[in-house]
Amino acid sequence: MASVTIPDSVTSIGSTAFYNCSGLASVTIGNGVTSIGGSAFSGCSSLASITIPDGVTSIGNYAFSGCSGLISVTIGNSVTSIGDYAFEGCSSLKNVTIPDSVTSIGTSVFEDCIGLTSVTIGNGVTSIGRLTFSGCSNLASVTIGNGVTSIGDNAFRNCSSMTSVTIPDSVTGIGNSAFEGCRSLKNVTIPDSVTGIGDYAFHKCSGLTSVTIGNSVTGIGDHAFYKCSSLKNVTIPDSVTSIGNSAFYDCSNLASVTIGNGVTTIGGSAFYVCSNLVNVTIGNNVTGIGDSAFEGCRSLASVTIPDSVTSIGNSAFNNCSSLTSVTIPDSVTSIGNSAFYNCSSLASITIPDGVTGIGDYAFEGCSNLASVTIGKNVTSIAALAFEGCSSLTSVTFANPKGWSRSLRGDVYQSIPYQHLENASMAATFLRKTYYACDWRRTA
Numbered sequence: 001m002a003s004v005t006i007p008d009s010v011t012s013i014g015s016t017a018f019y020n021c022s023g024l025a026s027v028t029i030g031n032g033v034t035s036i037g038g039s040a041f042s043g044c045s046s047l048a049s050i051t052i053p054d055g056v057t058s059i060g061n062y063a064f065s066g067c068s069g070l071i072s073v074t075i076g077n078s079v080t081s082i083g084d085y086a087f088e089g090c091s092s093l094k095n096v097t098i099p100d101s102v103t104s105i106g107t108s109v110f111e112d113c114i115g116l117t118s119v120t121i122g123n124g125v126t127s128i129g130r131l132t133f134s135g136c137s138n139l140a141s142v143t144i145g146n147g148v149t150s151i152g153d154n155a156f157r158n159c160s161s162m163t164s165v166t167i168p169d170s171v172t173g174i175g176n177s178a179f180e181g182c183r184s185l186k187n188v189t190i191p192d193s194v195t196g197i198g199d200y201a202f203h204k205c206s207g208l209t210s211v212t213i214g215n216s217v218t219g220i221g222d223h224a225f226y227k228c229s230s231l232k233n234v235t236i237p238d239s240v241t242s243i244g245n246s247a248f249y250d251c252s253n254l255a256s257v258t259i260g261n262g263v264t265t266i267g268g269s270a271f272y273v274c275s276n277l278v279n280v281t282i283g284n285n286v287t288g289i290g291d292s293a294f295e296g297c298r299s300l301a302s303v304t305i306p307d308s309v310t311s312i313g314n315s316a317f318n319n320c321s322s323l324t325s326v327t328i329p330d331s332v333t334s335i336g337n338s339a340f341y342n343c344s345s346l347a348s349i350t351i352p353d354g355v356t357g358i359g360d361y362a363f364e365g366c367s368n369l370a371s372v373t374i375g376k377n378v379t380s381i382a383a384l385a386f387e388g389c390s391s392l393t394s395v396t397f398a399n400p401k402g403w404s405r406s407l408r409g410d411v412y413q414s415i416p417y418q419h420l421e422n423a424s425m426a427a428t429f430l431r432k433t434y435y436a437c438d439w440r441r442t443a
Contacts, residue, residue: 002046008032013040015060022046031055036063038083045069052076059086061106068092077101082109084129091115100124100145105132107152114138117161123147128155130175137161140184146170151178153198160184169193174201176221183207190214197224199244206230215239220247222267229253238262238283243270245290252276255299259283266293268313275299284308289316291336298322301345307331312339314359321345330354335362337382344368351375353398358385367391372427374398381439386430395426402443405434412440 003026006013010030015037018024025046029036031053038060041047045068052059054076061083064070070090075082077099084106087093093113098105100122110116112135119133123145133139134157142156146168153175156162162182167174169191176198179185183206190197192214199221202208208228213220215237222244225231231251236243238260245267248254254274259266261283271277273296280294284306291313294300298321305312307329314336317323323343328335330352340346342365351358353375360382363369369389374381376398383406386392397403400420404412415434420426 002026004028006030006033011035013037015039016042018044020044029053029056034058036060038062039065042066049073052079054078057081059083061085062088065089075099075102080104080124082106084108085111088112094118096120098122098125098145105129107131108134111135117141119143121145121148126150128152130154131157133159135159144168144171149173151175153177154180157181167191167194172196174198176200177203180204186210188212190217192216195219197221199223200226202228204228213237213240218242218262220244222246223249225251227251232256234258236260236263236283241265243267245269246272248274250274255279257281259286261285264288266290268292269295272296282306282309287311289313291315292318295319302326305329305332310334310354312336314338315341317343319343328352328355335359337361338364341365348372351378353377356380358382360384361387364388370394372396372430379441381430383436383438387435389431392427392431394423395420395430396423397421397426399441400426402441403439404442405437405439407437415439 005028008030012035016039018041020043022045024044035058039062041064042062043066047067049072051074059082062085065085065088068091071092081104085108088108088111090113092115095118097120107129108131110133111131114137116136116139118141120143127150130152131154134154137160139159140161150173154177156179157177158181160183163184173196177200180200180203185205187210189212197220200223203226206229209230219242223246226249229252233256235258242265246269249272251274256279258281263283265288268290269292271294276299277297278299288311292315295315295318300320301322302325304327311334315338318338318341321344324345333354337359338361340363344367346366348371350373357380362385365388370391371394373396397420401417404414
């Protein structure tokens with residue numbers, strides 16, 4: 001069967017009606033048809049074009065999936081819904097206009113339509129479903145209608161030819177992995193209407209050079225801008241309260257970051273290996289800097305930690321080899337393991353009175369560290385905290401009395417406070433004589 005004409009008397013085309021009719025090249029659908037059933041033309045690989053008349057209100061799930069020869073489709077102005085996978089795998093389809101009558105686009109509707117270059121989404125659509133255009137690797141131009149409120153998970157994932165997208169002011173949420181792998185995308189403006197950026201939303205958008213984050217966004221998801229290797233500057237507005245884990249992980253060209261005053265937590269590995277990061281401004285409401293948050297930011301020269309911060313996580317500034325200056329405020333109570341490991345340019349550090357413990361390897365490998373002041377409330381210094389601090393010549397203990405160091409197990413030996421009152425001798429003990437011991441203070 002090469003061609004079919006469906007007369008005006010027909011009102012519906014049933015499910016699987018022409019399923020896998022691989023020789024079907026031409027179909028005329030009569031004006032009486034109001035619905036096209038699930039898988040109605042699925043697998044009709046020779047079908048080159050289709051016009052869906054204005055009488056049709058719904059296109060069923062998988063209706064035209066796998067029509068690999070389909071080059072053009074015209075969707076009538078009465079269609080309100082396009083079902084899941086309706087045009088999935090139509091690899092020859094070039095252009096699609098979704099009329100204003102459509103209110104919902106289902107899951108994976110145009111997934112893997114690798115020939116698709118241009119899409120216009122009408123103003124009636126309120127949501128773009130999950131995986132709708134995922135894998136449309138030649139999709140370069142997208143117009144999103146002003147009625148869309150949400151962009152679903154993986155909606156444009158791996159649309160690797162997409163160079164630009166305008167997100168309208170109607171959108172309130174950008175789903176997980178929504179634009180993941182859109183490596184040709186250059187600029188993105190997230191409007192003030194958006195409140196959340198999902199996990200992996202722009203993951204591996206390696207061509208992205210700038211992003212503007214709107215003033216209503218409250219959360220940046222985990223891995224949201226992971227490996228956006230061309231991104232240069234980021235300003236996180238005051239509306240944002242949390243920066244997710246690995247949010248800007250390995251943004252290797254990121255040079256400047258301003259973190260707004262609304263942010264309370266910087267997630268683990270948030271700026272991990274941002275190797276060109278020179279300037280970072282941390283907002284005044286951040287309470288915690290997560291594990292490895294700035295690890296490997298080897299161009300970072302100075303950082304001021306605001307007095308809202310209470311904890312510096314494990315490896316927070318590990319391998320920040322250009323870091324010459326850091327100010328730790330009195331609000332900080334804990335410095336994690338390896339927090340400043342191998343910060344080889346750091347010359348001096350003051351541990352404030354709020355800190356009670358210094359973690360394992362906290363300053364190990366800080367080979368230029370010459371001077372340390374340890375606050376009066378520090379009661380524990382972990383083993384190897386200052387290992388490899390070969391330039392350390394002065395350690396001032398605000399409270400030199402009551403210190404002891406571990407011998408084995410729970411056995412400790414006291415250290416005469418007179419020795420620790422001598423800044424030079426205290427430095428020798430910390431970096432050399434007792435560097436491998438746990439220290440504790442009981443008086």
